[in-house]
Amino acid sequence: MPNQSQLANKLLAYSRLYIVAFLVFILDQGTKAWIFKNLPLDSYFYPDSIQVIDGFFYIVHIGNEGAAWGMLSGYGGLLAAFAVVAIFAIYKLRHSLELKRPVMQIAFGLLIGGVLGNLVDRLIHGHVIDFLDFHLPFSIPRILENGRWPAFNIADCGIVIGVFTYVILSFFQKDGHGPEDGKSRISEESYPSR
Template identity: 35%
Template sequence: MTVWKYYFVAFVLVVLDQWTKWLVVRDMELGERIPLIDPYLGLLSHRNRGAAWGMLEGQMWLFYIITTIVIVGIVYYFHRHAQNQPLFQLGLMVLLGGAIGNFIDRLFRGEVVDFVDVLIPVINYEFPIFNVADAALTVGVVIIFIFILLDERKQKKVKK
Protein backbone atom coordinates (compact mmCIF):
# COMPACT_ATOMS: atom_id res chain seq x y z
CA MET A 1 0.00 0.00 0.00
CA THR A 2 1.43 3.38 -0.91
CA VAL A 3 1.67 6.16 1.66
CA TRP A 4 -1.42 7.93 0.28
CA LYS A 5 -3.56 4.82 0.61
CA TYR A 6 -2.84 4.85 4.33
CA TYR A 7 -3.76 8.52 4.55
CA PHE A 8 -6.96 7.64 2.70
CA VAL A 9 -7.83 5.27 5.59
CA ALA A 10 -7.53 8.19 8.02
CA PHE A 11 -9.56 10.41 5.68
CA VAL A 12 -12.38 7.85 5.40
CA LEU A 13 -12.51 7.50 9.19
CA VAL A 14 -12.73 11.29 9.64
CA VAL A 15 -15.51 11.54 7.04
CA LEU A 16 -17.45 8.64 8.59
CA ASP A 17 -16.99 10.10 12.07
CA GLN A 18 -18.12 13.58 11.10
CA TRP A 19 -21.04 12.31 9.00
CA THR A 20 -22.41 10.16 11.84
CA LYS A 21 -22.03 13.01 14.31
CA TRP A 22 -23.76 15.39 11.91
CA LEU A 23 -26.68 12.94 11.62
CA VAL A 24 -26.97 12.71 15.41
CA VAL A 25 -26.90 16.49 15.85
CA ARG A 26 -29.38 17.00 13.01
CA ASP A 27 -31.86 14.23 13.79
CA MET A 28 -31.77 13.64 17.53
CA GLU A 29 -32.56 15.74 20.57
CA LEU A 30 -29.83 15.94 23.19
CA GLY A 31 -30.41 13.01 25.57
CA GLU A 32 -32.66 11.14 23.13
CA ARG A 33 -32.01 7.39 22.91
CA ILE A 34 -32.93 5.16 19.98
CA PRO A 35 -32.77 1.49 21.00
CA LEU A 36 -31.13 -0.84 18.48
CA ILE A 37 -30.82 -4.02 20.55
CA ASP A 38 -32.63 -2.98 23.68
CA PRO A 39 -31.26 -2.57 26.33
CA TYR A 40 -27.77 -3.57 25.20
CA LEU A 41 -27.13 -1.25 22.27
CA GLY A 42 -28.58 2.08 21.29
CA LEU A 43 -27.93 5.51 19.89
CA LEU A 44 -27.86 8.17 22.59
CA SER A 45 -27.32 11.82 21.70
CA HIS A 46 -24.69 12.98 24.18
CA ARG A 47 -22.06 15.74 24.33
CA ASN A 48 -18.69 15.57 26.03
CA ARG A 49 -16.72 18.72 26.86
CA GLY A 50 -13.78 16.74 28.24
CA ALA A 51 -11.76 13.65 27.39
CA ALA A 52 -12.71 10.03 28.01
CA TRP A 53 -15.44 9.71 30.64
CA GLY A 54 -15.68 13.51 30.83
CA MET A 55 -12.24 13.95 32.41
CA LEU A 56 -10.77 17.47 32.29
CA GLU A 57 -14.09 18.96 31.29
CA GLY A 58 -13.82 22.49 29.93
CA GLN A 59 -10.05 22.36 29.34
CA MET A 60 -10.27 22.81 25.55
CA TRP A 61 -6.97 24.68 25.33
CA LEU A 62 -5.24 21.60 26.76
CA PHE A 63 -6.94 19.31 24.24
CA TYR A 64 -5.91 21.60 21.36
CA ILE A 65 -2.27 21.43 22.44
CA ILE A 66 -2.23 17.70 23.20
CA THR A 67 -4.08 16.74 20.02
CA THR A 68 -1.79 18.87 17.86
CA ILE A 69 1.26 17.19 19.43
CA VAL A 70 -0.33 13.74 18.97
CA ILE A 71 -1.14 14.41 15.30
CA VAL A 72 2.39 15.67 14.60
CA GLY A 73 3.80 12.64 16.46
CA ILE A 74 1.68 10.19 14.48
CA VAL A 75 2.72 11.71 11.15
CA TYR A 76 6.37 11.77 12.27
CA TYR A 77 6.31 8.11 13.31
CA PHE A 78 4.47 7.17 10.14
CA HIS A 79 7.17 8.67 7.92
CA ARG A 80 10.24 7.96 10.08
CA HIS A 81 9.62 4.62 11.78
CA ALA A 82 6.78 2.80 10.06
CA GLN A 83 8.05 2.49 6.49
CA ASN A 84 7.74 -1.06 5.09
CA GLN A 85 5.70 -2.07 8.16
CA PRO A 86 2.11 -2.15 6.89
CA LEU A 87 0.49 -3.11 10.18
CA PHE A 88 2.24 -0.27 12.03
CA GLN A 89 1.33 2.16 9.23
CA LEU A 90 -2.31 1.09 9.34
CA GLY A 91 -2.46 1.42 13.13
CA LEU A 92 -0.99 4.92 13.00
CA MET A 93 -3.43 6.07 10.32
CA VAL A 94 -6.42 4.66 12.21
CA LEU A 95 -5.18 6.60 15.25
CA LEU A 96 -4.78 9.70 13.09
CA GLY A 97 -8.35 9.43 11.81
CA GLY A 98 -9.69 9.14 15.35
CA ALA A 99 -7.59 12.02 16.68
CA ILE A 100 -8.61 14.34 13.85
CA GLY A 101 -12.29 13.36 14.13
CA ASN A 102 -12.58 14.41 17.77
CA PHE A 103 -10.28 17.42 17.22
CA ILE A 104 -12.70 18.77 14.59
CA ASP A 105 -15.54 18.52 17.12
CA ARG A 106 -13.59 20.34 19.82
CA LEU A 107 -12.45 23.02 17.40
CA PHE A 108 -15.81 23.76 15.76
CA ARG A 109 -18.39 22.66 18.34
CA GLY A 110 -16.51 23.17 21.60
CA GLU A 111 -17.54 19.63 22.57
CA VAL A 112 -17.43 16.08 21.21
CA VAL A 113 -20.60 14.43 19.94
CA ASP A 114 -20.95 10.90 21.33
CA PHE A 115 -23.77 8.53 20.46
CA VAL A 116 -22.99 4.81 20.79
CA ASP A 117 -24.53 3.52 24.03
CA VAL A 118 -23.54 -0.01 25.11
CA LEU A 119 -24.59 -2.07 28.12
CA ILE A 120 -22.40 -5.11 28.83
CA PRO A 121 -24.96 -7.56 30.29
CA VAL A 122 -22.62 -10.13 31.84
CA ILE A 123 -21.33 -7.62 34.36
CA ASN A 124 -24.22 -5.14 34.02
CA TYR A 125 -21.76 -2.37 33.04
CA GLU A 126 -22.89 0.78 31.23
CA PHE A 127 -19.94 1.44 28.91
CA PRO A 128 -19.08 5.13 28.39
CA ILE A 129 -20.89 6.59 25.38
CA PHE A 130 -18.56 6.86 22.38
CA ASN A 131 -18.36 7.69 18.68
CA VAL A 132 -16.58 6.55 15.49
CA ALA A 133 -13.42 8.55 16.34
CA ASP A 134 -13.24 6.99 19.80
CA ALA A 135 -13.63 3.53 18.27
CA ALA A 136 -10.89 4.34 15.74
CA LEU A 137 -8.54 5.42 18.53
CA THR A 138 -9.15 2.15 20.36
CA VAL A 139 -8.75 0.01 17.23
CA GLY A 140 -5.59 1.92 16.28
CA VAL A 141 -4.05 1.22 19.69
CA VAL A 142 -4.96 -2.48 19.38
CA ILE A 143 -3.42 -2.69 15.90
CA ILE A 144 -0.19 -1.06 17.13
CA PHE A 145 -0.13 -3.36 20.16
CA ILE A 146 -0.46 -6.41 17.86
CA PHE A 147 2.29 -5.01 15.65
CA ILE A 148 4.60 -4.61 18.66
CA LEU A 149 3.93 -8.17 19.82
CA LEU A 150 4.54 -9.60 16.34
CA ASP A 151 7.63 -7.46 15.85
CA GLU A 152 9.11 -8.57 19.19
CA ARG A 153 8.47 -12.20 18.26
CA LYS A 154 10.17 -11.63 14.90
CA GLN A 155 13.16 -9.94 16.56
CA LYS A 156 13.57 -12.89 18.97
CA LYS A 157 13.60 -15.33 16.04
CA VAL A 158 16.23 -13.25 14.24
CA LYS A 159 18.48 -13.27 17.34
CA LYS A 160 18.36 -17.09 17.59
Protein backbone atom coordinates in the same frame (compact mmCIF):
# COMPACT_ATOMS: atom_id res chain seq x y z
CA MET B 1 14.53 20.24 -3.86
CA PRO B 2 12.44 17.12 -4.70
CA ASN B 3 10.85 16.95 -8.15
CA GLN B 4 7.20 16.01 -8.74
CA SER B 5 8.04 12.34 -9.25
CA GLN B 6 9.89 12.13 -5.93
CA LEU B 7 7.06 13.96 -4.15
CA ALA B 8 4.47 11.60 -5.68
CA ASN B 9 6.54 8.59 -4.56
CA LYS B 10 6.75 9.96 -1.01
CA LEU B 11 2.98 10.47 -0.92
CA LEU B 12 2.30 7.01 -2.39
CA ALA B 13 4.56 5.42 0.22
CA TYR B 14 1.95 6.33 2.86
CA SER B 15 -1.18 5.87 0.73
CA ARG B 16 -2.78 3.24 3.00
CA LEU B 17 -2.43 5.56 5.99
CA TYR B 18 -4.08 8.44 4.13
CA ILE B 19 -6.92 6.29 2.81
CA VAL B 20 -7.71 4.68 6.20
CA ALA B 21 -7.48 8.02 8.04
CA PHE B 22 -9.76 9.66 5.45
CA LEU B 23 -12.35 6.85 5.65
CA VAL B 24 -12.44 6.91 9.47
CA PHE B 25 -12.70 10.71 9.47
CA ILE B 26 -15.53 10.80 6.89
CA LEU B 27 -17.48 7.99 8.59
CA ASP B 28 -17.04 9.67 11.97
CA GLN B 29 -18.04 13.14 10.82
CA GLY B 30 -20.94 11.82 8.72
CA THR B 31 -22.47 9.90 11.62
CA LYS B 32 -21.97 12.85 13.98
CA ALA B 33 -23.61 15.24 11.50
CA TRP B 34 -26.64 12.93 11.39
CA ILE B 35 -26.77 12.74 15.20
CA PHE B 36 -26.41 16.53 15.50
CA LYS B 37 -29.26 17.08 13.05
CA ASN B 38 -31.68 14.42 14.34
CA LEU B 39 -31.22 14.07 18.11
CA PRO B 40 -31.29 16.83 20.73
CA LEU B 41 -28.15 17.32 22.79
CA ASP B 42 -28.16 15.26 26.00
CA SER B 43 -30.71 12.80 24.61
CA TYR B 44 -29.43 10.12 26.92
CA PHE B 45 -32.77 8.52 27.70
CA TYR B 46 -35.78 7.20 25.78
CA PRO B 47 -37.86 8.70 24.06
CA ASP B 48 -35.19 11.22 22.93
CA SER B 49 -32.68 8.43 22.20
CA ILE B 50 -33.07 5.68 19.59
CA GLN B 51 -33.53 2.19 20.98
CA VAL B 52 -31.63 -0.30 18.78
CA ILE B 53 -31.60 -3.33 21.12
CA ASP B 54 -33.85 -2.90 24.14
CA GLY B 55 -31.88 -2.82 27.37
CA PHE B 56 -28.51 -3.10 25.56
CA PHE B 57 -27.81 -0.66 22.69
CA TYR B 58 -29.08 2.88 22.12
CA ILE B 59 -28.19 5.79 19.84
CA VAL B 60 -27.90 8.96 21.94
CA HIS B 61 -26.49 12.49 21.60
CA ILE B 62 -23.99 13.38 24.32
CA GLY B 63 -21.58 16.32 24.41
CA ASN B 64 -18.35 15.09 26.01
CA GLU B 65 -16.11 17.99 27.03
CA GLY B 66 -13.40 15.65 28.28
CA ALA B 67 -11.53 12.57 27.09
CA ALA B 68 -12.48 8.93 27.58
CA TRP B 69 -14.83 8.37 30.53
CA GLY B 70 -15.26 12.17 30.75
CA MET B 71 -11.77 12.60 32.22
CA LEU B 72 -10.29 16.11 31.91
CA SER B 73 -13.76 17.53 31.39
CA GLY B 74 -13.55 21.26 30.84
CA TYR B 75 -10.05 21.05 29.34
CA GLY B 76 -11.12 20.88 25.69
CA GLY B 77 -8.45 23.36 24.59
CA LEU B 78 -5.73 21.29 26.23
CA LEU B 79 -7.09 18.10 24.65
CA ALA B 80 -7.23 19.78 21.23
CA ALA B 81 -3.62 20.94 21.62
CA PHE B 82 -2.61 17.41 22.66
CA ALA B 83 -4.27 16.03 19.49
CA VAL B 84 -2.26 18.42 17.29
CA VAL B 85 0.97 17.53 19.13
CA ALA B 86 0.21 13.80 18.77
CA ILE B 87 -0.29 14.08 15.00
CA PHE B 88 2.89 16.15 14.66
CA ALA B 89 4.82 13.60 16.75
CA ILE B 90 3.59 10.74 14.55
CA TYR B 91 4.78 12.68 11.48
CA LYS B 92 8.22 13.38 12.98
CA LEU B 93 8.62 9.79 14.24
CA ARG B 94 7.25 8.13 11.09
CA HIS B 95 10.52 6.31 10.35
CA SER B 96 11.02 4.89 13.83
CA LEU B 97 7.31 3.95 13.95
CA GLU B 98 7.88 2.00 10.70
CA LEU B 99 5.01 3.75 8.94
CA LYS B 100 6.11 2.43 5.56
CA ARG B 101 4.94 -1.02 6.67
CA PRO B 102 1.36 -1.52 5.34
CA VAL B 103 0.02 -2.87 8.64
CA MET B 104 1.48 0.07 10.56
CA GLN B 105 -0.14 2.45 8.08
CA ILE B 106 -3.51 0.86 8.77
CA ALA B 107 -3.02 1.10 12.54
CA PHE B 108 -1.93 4.74 12.41
CA GLY B 109 -4.55 5.58 9.78
CA LEU B 110 -7.21 4.43 12.24
CA LEU B 111 -5.57 6.43 15.03
CA ILE B 112 -5.05 9.63 13.02
CA GLY B 113 -8.55 9.52 11.49
CA GLY B 114 -10.00 9.20 14.99
CA VAL B 115 -7.86 11.97 16.46
CA LEU B 116 -8.82 14.31 13.62
CA GLY B 117 -12.52 13.45 13.96
CA ASN B 118 -12.61 14.33 17.66
CA LEU B 119 -10.39 17.39 17.10
CA VAL B 120 -12.85 18.80 14.56
CA ASP B 121 -15.68 18.27 17.06
CA ARG B 122 -13.83 20.23 19.74
CA LEU B 123 -13.13 23.08 17.32
CA ILE B 124 -16.69 23.27 15.94
CA HIS B 125 -18.90 22.30 18.90
CA GLY B 126 -16.63 22.83 21.91
CA HIS B 127 -17.14 19.16 22.82
CA VAL B 128 -16.99 15.71 21.24
CA ILE B 129 -20.27 14.20 20.03
CA ASP B 130 -20.69 10.71 21.50
CA PHE B 131 -23.64 8.59 20.41
CA LEU B 132 -23.01 4.83 20.79
CA ASP B 133 -24.49 3.82 24.15
CA PHE B 134 -24.20 0.26 25.49
CA HIS B 135 -25.73 -1.14 28.67
CA LEU B 136 -23.86 -4.22 29.85
CA PRO B 137 -25.63 -7.04 31.74
CA PHE B 138 -23.24 -6.68 34.69
CA SER B 139 -21.74 -3.94 36.82
CA ILE B 140 -18.24 -3.30 38.14
CA PRO B 141 -17.95 -1.34 41.40
CA ARG B 142 -16.47 2.17 40.93
CA ILE B 143 -16.04 1.63 37.16
CA LEU B 144 -19.43 0.57 35.76
CA GLU B 145 -21.76 1.04 38.71
CA ASN B 146 -24.93 0.48 36.68
CA GLY B 147 -23.41 -1.48 33.77
CA ARG B 148 -23.68 1.49 31.42
CA TRP B 149 -20.54 1.86 29.29
CA PRO B 150 -19.67 5.53 28.62
CA ALA B 151 -21.04 6.63 25.23
CA PHE B 152 -18.49 6.81 22.43
CA ASN B 153 -18.23 7.42 18.66
CA ILE B 154 -16.54 6.17 15.46
CA ALA B 155 -13.44 8.30 16.10
CA ASP B 156 -13.02 6.66 19.51
CA CYS B 157 -13.27 3.24 17.85
CA GLY B 158 -10.54 4.22 15.38
CA ILE B 159 -8.26 5.46 18.16
CA VAL B 160 -8.73 2.37 20.36
CA ILE B 161 -8.40 -0.14 17.51
CA GLY B 162 -5.40 1.75 16.08
CA VAL B 163 -3.55 1.85 19.41
CA PHE B 164 -4.40 -1.78 20.18
CA THR B 165 -3.23 -2.86 16.70
CA TYR B 166 0.03 -0.90 17.11
CA VAL B 167 0.71 -2.51 20.50
CA ILE B 168 0.11 -6.00 19.05
CA LEU B 169 2.24 -5.25 15.97
CA SER B 170 5.05 -3.85 18.08
CA PHE B 171 5.60 -7.36 19.46
CA PHE B 172 6.29 -8.55 15.91
CA GLN B 173 8.49 -5.74 14.62
CA LYS B 174 12.06 -6.40 13.59
CA ASP B 175 14.41 -6.70 16.55
CA GLY B 176 17.67 -6.55 14.67
CA HIS B 177 17.44 -10.17 13.48
CA GLY B 178 14.98 -9.69 10.63
CA PRO B 179 15.77 -10.56 7.03
CA GLU B 180 16.13 -6.91 5.99
CA ASP B 181 18.76 -6.34 8.67
CA GLY B 182 20.61 -9.43 7.49
CA LYS B 183 20.65 -8.11 3.91
CA SER B 184 22.05 -4.78 5.00
CA ARG B 185 24.79 -6.47 7.03
CA ILE B 186 25.75 -8.70 4.10
CA SER B 187 25.89 -5.79 1.68
CA GLU B 188 28.07 -3.81 4.10
CA GLU B 189 30.43 -6.79 4.47
CA SER B 190 30.51 -7.37 0.69
CA TYR B 191 31.67 -3.83 0.07
CA PRO B 192 34.24 -2.99 2.73
CA SER B 193 35.11 0.65 3.18
CA ARG B 194 38.30 1.78 1.45
